[in-house]
Every structure is written in C-alpha cells, then in structure tokens.
Amino acid sequence: MPQYILKRVLYMIPTLFGLSLIAFMIIQLPPGDYVTSMIASMQDSGANVDPRQVERLREIYGFNDPIWLQYLKWIGGILTRGDFGYSFEWNRPVADLIWERMGSTLAISVAALLFVWAVALPIGIYSAVRRHSVGDYVFTFIGFIGLAVPNFILALALMYMSYRYFGQSVGGLFSPEYVDAPWSWGKFVDLLAHLWIPIIVIGTSGTAAMIRVIRANLSDELRKPYVITAKAKGLPEHKVVIKYPLRIALNPFVSAIGWVLPELVSGVTITAIVLNLPTAGPLLLRALISQDMYLAGSFILLMGVLTLVGMLISDLLLALLDPRIRFT
Amino acid sequence: MNGISRRAFIAASAAAFGSAALLPRWALAQETGESAFLQSEVDAGNLPPVADRLPTNPLVITPLERPGTQGGDWRHALVGGGSLSMLVRYQGYEPLVRFDPEWSGVIPNVAESYEVNADATEYTIKLREGHKWSDGQPYTTADIQFWYDAYFNDEETNLGSQPFLEVDGAKAELEVIDETTFKLKFAGPNGFVMQQLAWAQQDQLTRAPKHYLEKFHIRYNPDADALAKEQGVESWIALFQREIGFQDDNTFFQNANRPTLNAWVFTSGAPGQNTEQAIATRNPYYFKVDTQGTQLPYFDRVVYQMVADPEVLLLKTLQGEIDMMDQYIATPANRPTLYDGMQTGDYQFYTLRETAANVMAFQLNLNHVDETKRALFNTIEFRQALSLAVDRQALSIDAVFIGQGSPAQPSIIESDPLYNERLAKQFTEYDPTTANTMLDAIAPDRDGEGYRLDSQGRRISIIFEIDQTRTTFLDMFELAIPMFQAVGIDVQMRTMDRSLWEERVRRGREYDATAHQFGANSGIAAMLDARFFVPTNSNCFYAPGWSLYYTQPDNPAAIEPPDDVKAQQELYRDLTGTADPAQQSTIMAQILENAADLFFTFGVSLPADGYGIVKNQMVNVMDTMPNSFGWPTPGPARPEQFFKS
Numbered sequence: 001m002p003q004y005i006l007k008r009v010l011y012m013i014p015t016l017f018g019l020s021l022i023a024f025m026i027i028q029l030p031p032g033d034y035v036t037s038m039i040a041s042m043q044d045s046g047a048n049v050d051p052r053q054v055e056r057l058r059e060i061y062g063f064n065d066p067i068w069l070q071y072l073k074w075i076g077g078i079l080t081r082g083d084f085g086y087s088f089e090w091n092r093p094v095a096d097l098i099w100e101r102m103g104s105t106l107a108i109s110v111a112a113l114l115f116v117w118a119v120a121l122p123i124g125i126y127s128a129v130r131r132h133s134v135g136d137y138v139f140t141f142i143g144f145i146g147l148a149v150p151n152f153i154l155a156l157a158l159m160y161m162s163y164r165y166f167g168q169s170v171g172g173l174f175s176p177e178y179v180d181a182p183w184s185w186g187k188f189v190d191l192l193a194h195l196w197i198p199i200i201v202i203g204t205s206g207t208a209a210m211i212r213v214i215r216a217n218l219s220d221e222l223r224k225p226y227v228i229t230a231k232a233k234g235l236p237e238h239k240v241v242i243k244y245p246l247r248i249a250l251n252p253f254v255s256a257i258g259w260v261l262p263e264l265v266s267g268v269t270i271t272a273i274v275l276n277l278p279t280a281g282p283l284l285l286r287a288l289i290s291q292d293m294y295l296a297g298s299f300i301l302l303m304g305v306l307t308l309v310g311m312l313i314s315d316l317l318l319a320l321l322d323p324r325i326r327f328t
Numbered sequence: 329m330n331g332i333s334r335r336a337f338i339a340a341s342a343a344a345f346g347s348a349a350l351l352p353r354w355a356l357a358q359e360t361g362e363s364a365f366l367q368s369e370v371d372a373g374n375l376p377p378v379a380d381r382l383p384t385n386p387l388v389i390t391p392l393e394r395p396g397t398q399g400g401d402w403r404h405a406l407v408g409g410g411s412l413s414m415l416v417r418y419q420g421y422e423p424l425v426r427f428d429p430e431w432s433g434v435i436p437n438v439a440e441s442y443e444v445n446a447d448a449t450e451y452t453i454k455l456r457e458g459h460k461w462s463d464g465q466p467y468t469t470a471d472i473q474f475w476y477d478a479y480f481n482d483e484e485t486n487l488g489s490q491p492f493l494e495v496d497g498a499k500a501e502l503e504v505i506d507e508t509t510f511k512l513k514f515a516g517p518n519g520f521v522m523q524q525l526a527w528a529q530q531d532q533l534t535r536a537p538k539h540y541l542e543k544f545h546i547r548y549n550p551d552a553d554a555l556a557k558e559q560g561v562e563s564w565i566a567l568f569q570r571e572i573g574f575q576d577d578n579t580f581f582q583n584a585n586r587p588t589l590n591a592w593v594f595t596s597g598a599p600g601q602n603t604e605q606a607i608a609t610r611n612p613y614y615f616k617v618d619t620q621g622t623q624l625p626y627f628d629r630v631v632y633q634m635v636a637d638p639e640v641l642l643l644k645t646l647q648g649e650i651d652m653m654d655q656y657i658a659t660p661a662n663r664p665t666l667y668d669g670m671q672t673g674d675y676q677f678y679t680l681r682e683t684a685a686n687v688m689a690f691q692l693n694l695n696h697v698d699e700t701k702r703a704l705f706n707t708i709e710f711r712q713a714l715s716l717a718v719d720r721q722a723l724s725i726d727a728v729f730i731g732q733g734s735p736a737q738p739s740i741i742e743s744d745p746l747y748n749e750r751l752a753k754q755f756t757e758y759d760p761t762t763a764n765t766m767l768d769a770i771a772p773d774r775d776g777e778g779y780r781l782d783s784q785g786r787r788i789s790i791i792f793e794i795d796q797t798r799t800t801f802l803d804m805f806e807l808a809i810p811m812f813q814a815v816g817i818d819v820q821m822r823t824m825d826r827s828l829w830e831e832r833v834r835r836g837r838e839y840d841a842t843a844h845q846f847g848a849n850s851g852i853a854a855m856l857d858a859r860f861f862v863p864t865n866s867n868c869f870y871a872p873g874w875s876l877y878y879t880q881p882d883n884p885a886a887i888e889p890p891d892d893v894k895a896q897q898e899l900y901r902d903l904t905g906t907a908d909p910a911q912q913s914t915i916m917a918q919i920l921e922n923a924a925d926l927f928f929t930f931g932v933s934l935p936a937d938g939y940g941i942v943k944n945q946m947v948n949v950m951d952t953m954p955n956s957f958g959w960p961t962p963g964p965a966r967p968e969q970f971f972k973s
Contacts, residue, residue, distance in 0.1 A: 030825070030827050030828070031827055031828045031830075031831035031832075032827040032828070032830055032831045036827055036830045036831060036835075037826070037827055037830070038576055038578075039830070039834075040826055040827070040830045040834075053487050053575075056486075056487045057487065057575060057576075060487075060566065060569065060575075083560070086560075089578060090578075090582070091570065091578065091579050091582045091583075092582075093560070156639060159640070159643060160643070163643050163646065163647055172604055172633075173604075174604065176403070176605065176631065176633055176649065179604045179605045180596075180605065180607070272636070273636045273637050274636075274637050274639065274640070275640070276635050276636045276637060276640045277636075278604055282636045291827065
C-alpha cells in the first residue's frame with residue numbers, strides 16, 4: 001500500500017509538468033496580451049494611449065520575450081522560491097490573491113456539497129426502493145427540473161425573490177454593514193441569510209444528478225439474487241438495503257471525489273459571478289479575460305494539483321469501501 | 329467684522345470670482361469647525377486643528393444649492409473587481425485646473441491661478457501657500473521639480489511622455505520661481521495645456537509626492553535597488569514605476585500608501601484588496617471650504633461595494649443601497665425597470681448629456697494594404713453612396729434606440745456654437761436610387777448575384793470587423809447589411825473577441841473596415857478629441873497610417889497622407905498651438921468645414937441623452953451633466969460638496 005501511494009505520487013510529477021506547460025500555452029493562445037486588454041479598456045473609457053507607452057509597458061512586463069523564456073521564468077519561480085508570479089491586474093503576488101479567496105470558496109463549496117449529500121442520499125435510496133411510486137415520480141420530476149434549469153437563472157430568480165419579498169441586501173455573503181465588522185451573532189445570522197441562496201443554487205443540479213446515480217445503481221443492486229435471498233430469509237428491509245447494496249451503490253459517490261476538489265475551486269464560477277460571491281471562480285474568469293497570465297496559469301496549475309490529489313484519495317477510498325478492488 | 333457680515337462678504341466674493349475667493353487665514357481659524365469624524369484624532373494630538381491643515385488661501389466652493397454639514401457615507405459600487413478607472417470619477421479628480429461644471433472652460437483648482445503668455449509658449453502656475461498632502465507634508469514646487477526630474481525627464485522611469493507637454497518633439501522646460509510658483513516653457517506655441525491638464529487622469533503634477541516617492545528612486549536614495557529586491561521586484565525602476573502608478577489607473581489607485589490631494593483617501597487597505605468593499609475616508613488636509621467656511625468634503629466616507637455582475641448592482645440600486653450611479657446599469661434597456669423602482673429605491677433620475685460624436689461610425693480603412701480596395705475606399709463618392717444607402721431611421725432610431733435620436737453623421741450637436749449643418753446632415757437621407765447611380769459611375773459591372781465588381785473583376789466585399797461586446801453595433805449591422813447589399817455591395821460583419829479585435833484593428837492594417845463610437849460632439853472636448861474630423865491618434869480606425877504620420881512621421885508604419893488631409897492635420901497643429909479661445913473656435917470651425925469635404929467616415933445618429941440615478945436625499949447634484957471620461961462624470965460636478973439632507 002505505501003509503495004502504491006509512493007508510485008502514484010511519483011507519477012504525478014511528469015503529469016504536473018505537462019499540465020503546467022499546456023496551461024501556459026493555452027493562456028498564450030489568444031491574440032494579444034495583458035497590455036492589449038488593458039489598453040482596450042482604457043481606450044474604451046475614452047483615454048488616449050500613446051503608442052510609445054504601450055511599447056514601454058510590453059518591455060516592462062517582459063511580453064517581448066519568447067514564450068519559452070516567459071514559461072521558464074514562471075516555473076522557475078515556483079520551483080525555486082515558491083513564487084507564483086505577480087498579477088498584472090491586481091498588482092499583487094498571485095499566491096496572496098488565491099489564498100485570500102480560498103476560505104470563502106471552501107466554505108461555500110463544502111456547504112453546498114454537504115447539502116447535496118444530505119438531500120440526495122435519502123431521496124436516492126427512497127426512489128430506488130420505492131421505484132415507480134408516486135413519491136419516486138415527484139422526486140424524479142423535481143430532480144429533472146433541477147438539472148435542466150441553468151444555475152444562473154435560478155440564482156437571479158432567487159435573488160429577485162429575496163429582494164422583493166424579504167427585502168434583504170442581495171449578492172455577496174454579507175450585508176454592507178457587516179462586511180468589515182468583526183464576527184458577532186448578528187454577522188453570523190446575516191451570513192446565514194445570504195448563504196442559503198448560493199447553497200441551493202449550487203446544490204440543485206448536483207443533487208439531481210446524484211439522485212439519479214444512486215437510484216440507478218441501487219435499483220440494479222436490489223434485483224440481485226443475494227438481496228432477494230436476504231429478504232426471503234426475513235431480514236428487515238432497512239438492514240437489507242443499507243448493509244450491502246448501498247455500499248456498492250456508493251462507489252460512484254466516492255469516485256466522484258476526484259472531481260469534487262477542483263470543482264470546489266472553480267466549479268461554480270457563473271453562479272458566483274451572478275451572486276457576487278467572493279470566491280475564486282470569478283477571479284479566474286477575470287484573469288482569463290484580461291490575460292493576466294500568471295494568475296490564470298497558477299489557478300489552472302492549482303486545479304490540476306487538486307484533481308490529481310482528489311483522484312488519489314478517491315482511489316484509496318474506493319479500495320477501502322469495496323474489498324473487491326485491489327491495488328496493482 | 330462680525331460673523332454674519334463676513335459670511336456675506338465671502339458669499340459675495342465667491343459669486344464675483346467664481347469659486348476662487350481669497351480668505352485670510354485668521355478668518356478661517358475662527359469660522360471653521362472641526363469635523364466630528366476627526367475630532368478624536370485632533371484631541372489626541374495626532375492631527376493639528378483644521379485651521380492649520382488648510383492652505384492659507386483655500387479654494388472656496390459655492391455649493392450648487394445650499395451649504396451642508398459634514399458627515400455621512402456616499403455609497404457607491406464598482407463592477408468588475410480589478411477595474412479601478414472609475415475611481416477618478418468619484419474621488420480622483422483634483423488636477424491643477426479643472427473643467428467647470430458646465431464644461432465651458434477651465435477654472436483653477438489645486439493651482440491658485442495661472443497665466444499664459446501671448447504666444448502660448450509660457451505658462452505660469454501658482455500653487456496655494458500652505459497646501460498639504462493627505463499625510464500633512466507640504467505640497468510645493470519641490471514636488472513639481474521632483475516629478476519633472478525623476479519621471480517626466482527621466483529616460484529610465486518615463487513610460488512614454490505626455491504628448492501635450494511636447495512641442496515638435498521637444499519636452500516642456502520647467503522653471504521654478506519660488507516655493508509656490510513655477511513656469512512651463514515650450515519650444516513653440518502650445519495652446520491646450522490647461523485643457524489637457526484638466527482632462528481626467530492627465531495631470532501628473534498633482535499626483536507625485538516627492539517625500540513619498542524619492543526613496544524609490546536611485547538618484548535620491550542609493551539603496552533603492554535593495555529596497556526593490558526586498559519587495560520582490562527586479563529593479564528600482566520597476567518599483568518606482570509601480571509606486572508612482574502612472575502606467576495605468578489600476579496601478580495608480582491600488583497604492584493606498586501614496587499621499588494624495590483628493591477629497592477622500594483609502595486608509596484601510598487599497599481598493600481591490602478586500603473583495604467585497606473598499607472604503608475611502610475624508611482627507612483631513614483637503615484644500616477646499618464651502619462659503620460658510622466648513623472644510624470639505626461633506627461626506628466622511630465613500631463606501632464602494634465591489635460587485636461582479638451589473639445585474640446584482642441593478643438589484644442593489646432598486647433596493648436603495650446605492651446613492652448615485654450612471655455607469656454600468658444606466659442602459660436604455662434598464663430604464664423602465666429603474667423607473668418602476670423609483671418609489672421603493674427612493675431615488676430620482678438625472679440627465680446625462682451624451683458627448684459622443686455618433687452612436688456608431690462606419691469606418692472604411694483608407695490605408696488598406698490592398699491596392700484596389702484602397703483606391704476604391706479613397707474614392708469619396710463611394711463613401712458618400714454607401715452613406716446614402718443606409719436607412720438611419722429604420723436602422724438605429726426605430727430598432728435599436730427605441731425612437732431616440734435623429735439621423736446625423738459624426739459631428740457637433742446643434743446646440744453648440746461650432747455646429748456645422750453640412751457636416752452633420754449631408755448624405756444622411758435614405759436614397760438608394762442616388763446611391764446606385766453614384767456607384768454605377770464607380771463600379772458599373774455586376775456579377776451573377778447582382779454584386780458589383782471592382783476594377784480587378786473581383787466582387788466588392790467589405791468585411792466590417794466588430795468587437796463582439798458592442799451589442800448595439802451588432803443589432804444595427806443586422807439591419808444595415810441588407811441595405812448595402814441592395815445597392816450591390818457585399819457587406820459582411822465579422823464579430824470577434826475584444827482581444828482579437830484589438831490585435832487586428834488597432835494594431836493591424838489588413839482589415840477592410842470597422843465601426844466604433846466615442847469622439848466628442850461639442851466645444852473643448854471636440855477640439856481635444858477630434859478623431860472623426862482629422863486623423864491624429866490611434867482611435868482613427870479609418871486612417872491608422874495617416875494618424876501615425878501626424879505624431880511620428882519617421883515611423884516605418886506611418887503613411888504620408890494626400891495634400892488635403894495633410895493640410896487638415898496642419899490646421900489641427902495650428903489649433904493646438906493657439907491659446908486664445910476665440911481663435912481656437914475659428915480654427916476648429918474651419919477644421920469641421922474641411923471635415924465635411926473630406927467625409928472620412930459616416931455615421932448613424934447623434935446619441936440620445938442618457939441618465940443616472942441619485943437618491944432623493946442627495947443635495948447639490950446637478951440635474952444635467954455631461955457624460956464623458958475626460959469630464960469624468962460626476963467629478964467636475966464637485967462630489968466634495970454633495971451631502972445627504
């Protein structure tokens with residue numbers, strides 16, 4: 001087992017290297033660079049920019065260097081000094097920017113994930129056990145709606161409702177008066193009043209998908225002879241379902257963890273923009289639009305790392321859950 | 329002299345001298361109360377009393393409606409996180425001289441007074457005695473000298489100079505006379521220095537505090553390189569440039585440590601550091617008082633909510649969380665929604681006078697690399713015929729702008745003294761028959777599908793390359809393309825991402841045509857930004873090569889323009905060399921007359937007025953103000969005298 005983990009970790013190194021290379025190249029693919037997009041927004045607001053100044057800026061930012069040199073500078077900084085570079089747009093080190101947003105990002109994503117599991121698991125089991133019952137159809141119907149409605153529409157609708165009927169400040173995680181205030185009971189209540197919208201919005205499609213997966217897997221499992229035998233021998237229903245079939249049905253649950261980790265960082269970008277959440281997603285999008293390449297590149301690299309780690313964790317968990325899976 | 333008569337005296341003198349009246353220091357010391365916001369700081373001895381913080385001769389502002397009281401928050405919002413250019417509008421407009429609220433001229437601001445000599449080669453500017461930066465250090469000609477030596481004239485730190493401070497490639501010379509007086513001297517006549525200084529974000533002279541910046545410059549601090557390394561920057565040059573922040577607005581406003589002369593300063597971290605809000609508090613050393621002697625600004629704080637999406641801002645506005653807003657959400661489409669929300673949001677509308685020269689200007693690339701196309705596009709009748717082929721009423725006014733505006737070419741508005749009817753109205757009528765006749769003379773042959781052929785026998789296709797974020801352009805083109813096709817011209821639209829558009833159009837030469845807006849439609853603004861009337865800057869997409877020739881004739885990419893265009897450029901050079909307003913108007917009128925002959929571009933209509941929303945309790949906000957970047961709405965309307973009743 002430790003050998004297996006070591007091997008997996010070693011494999012990660014070339015994968016990450018390739019990943020960083022591809023990420024950097026993709027960021028460089030669109031025409032222009034950060035200076036282009038900055039000049040565009042300045043001219044857009046009516047400022048006249050001297051062409052000589054543009055050239056000077058390119059020099060300062062080092063955009064005149066060949067791409068491979070820019071890449072070496074960036075990756076060299078990360079490897080030797082743990083320095084992810086400097087964000088042009090924010091004028092701050094990339095690492096600071098990313099870490100700052102990690103807290104709220106993780107809080108929202110984990111809360112949404114728990115919401116998904118808490119809702120999807122019982123409903124999925126119910127739907128599988130009581131297949132084709134009225135309850136199953138009702139949940140299926142709701143689930144499909146949850147899958148089909150785009151998140152941002154749901155977010156806008158809920159925000160409008162909360163503005164129209166509850167009269168609360170929309171967007172963000174806090175009302176303006178609490179943003180800079182120290183933690184207090186009032187601030188916590190204010191947070192809860194804001195948090196339900198993102199959690200429901202982010203959770204719905206995940207919940208719907210999860211219900212379908214559990215329902216399908218569990219139904220397959222419930223028809224197997226060992227379940228019928230167990231039932232015939234008089235085991236109580238909840239025991240029959242939970243002891244073995246559910247464990248097997250949980251496999252997709254666990255194998256999804258590999259994707260959950262990077263999702264936590266970037267998954268809910270559109271929702272976060274619409275809801276004005278201070279998470280990492282909008283920052284990444286903004287960095288890509290303005291071609292703030294070190295920030296964007298570091299984000300993509302970070303997500304790559306998270307995916308790899310997530311995959312490893314889910315593989316290990318799978319083996320724990322299902323003794324039939326062996327390390328090779 | 330008792331208090332009442334002094335007040336009357338101040339009011340009278342303020343009325344007589346505009347807003348720059350003289351006040352002896354002792355008068356202020358008696359009259360000016362301490363701000364409650366700063367009282368504790370003063371009591372603790374951290375701040376000198378207000379009389380010692382003001383300049384000897386503060387700028388007296390006559391409030392628009394009535395004087396107010398200090399206190400309260402001005403609640404604002406910024407959309408898009410990283411983009412801080414908007415801050416100049418709300419708290420960053422403190423140049424030496426500023427545009428007056430009506431945008432009819434410039435008035436003293438940081439400078440107490442200024443003089444121009446007869447041939448516009450020498451500008452004498454006088455600062456205010458005892459004026460201080462927001463950290464209490466004096467603002468004197470030493471700061472001007474520092475800006476001149478360490479940045480403006482410094483080969484290493486300078487990021488491309490400011491063209492308006494140059495004449496024929498020679499930079500302005502600085503002569504410091506005493507602690508408050510200096511002269512800018514030019515090699516030749518330079519008429520628009522004051523107007524250019526008043527233009528938003530162009531005046532660097534009021535934004536370079538020597539005592540703060542000198543430690544980053546190697547000539548003033550030999551350890552500057554070490555300091556840079558400490559901060560993780562490669563060399564002192566990069567650090568100095570970052571600290572002075574002149575390269576772009578973001579860099580400038582993100583630095584909260586640099587002292588300013590502005591009414592509000594960021595104290596608890598730079599904007600953008602906190603992703604939810606940014607707060608600026610009153611500058612204790614701000615140099616303006618109202619007619620009652622109260623130190624401005626009235627608002628203690630400006631609170632910006634950081635919003636990622638305009639729709640969220642719209643909801644916040646409807647909820648009444650925003651005190652004033654005319655950007656981002658004030659679109660024609662949102663007008664009904666905002667109108668319906670007036671009651672609950674407790675706000676009203678004000679008018680934004682649009683200053684763009686047209687809603688959209690069709691611009692054929694007159695410097696095209698393709699010989700045949702270039703010749704065709706340079707045929708003035710060709711452009712005129714295309715203009716006649718456009719049904720402007722159907723195109724924009726009915727379809728896109730909901731019945732607002734009247735057909736016009738890029739031009740000056742009718743209410744302006746410079747209005748030129750021929751420039752505005754020629755070839756705006758919808759007349760496909762005449763258009764066809766004119767085109768028959770230029771390109772009579774047609775192919776099987778009815779499209780005209782050029783002199784090489786190729787179908788005349790004009791591809792308009794459009795930045796896809798400009799949705800109104802896309803809407804208009806959907807309707808315009810069939811109109812061009814009806815006269816046998818194969819016009820196509822190619823939309824593309826902004827960055828690709830920048831690359832292909834702003835930096836390239838191979839595009840057939842594009843469409844754009846902006847420019848200016850009145851007075852000073854049109855003289856400073858004459859993009860549609862004479863090719864002089866990089867916003868003239870119809871003639872990139874000619875424009876480059878104007879500023880850098882030696883540049884290999886520059887193209888020598890034909891004589892009539894060259895004459896127009898010379899005329900513009902004359903204009904910029906004239907300081908006398910009457911003379912300026914005469915020359916500008918001639919430029920506009922020539923522009924009507926040259927017919928570089930054709931447009932659709934003058935833009936209809938926009939709007940903004942302002943909370944009902946806000947006082948001293950103008951009912952109508954220009955909407956512009958150069959007159960950074962609402963900066964020149966003097967936010968320092970806004971307050972809430």
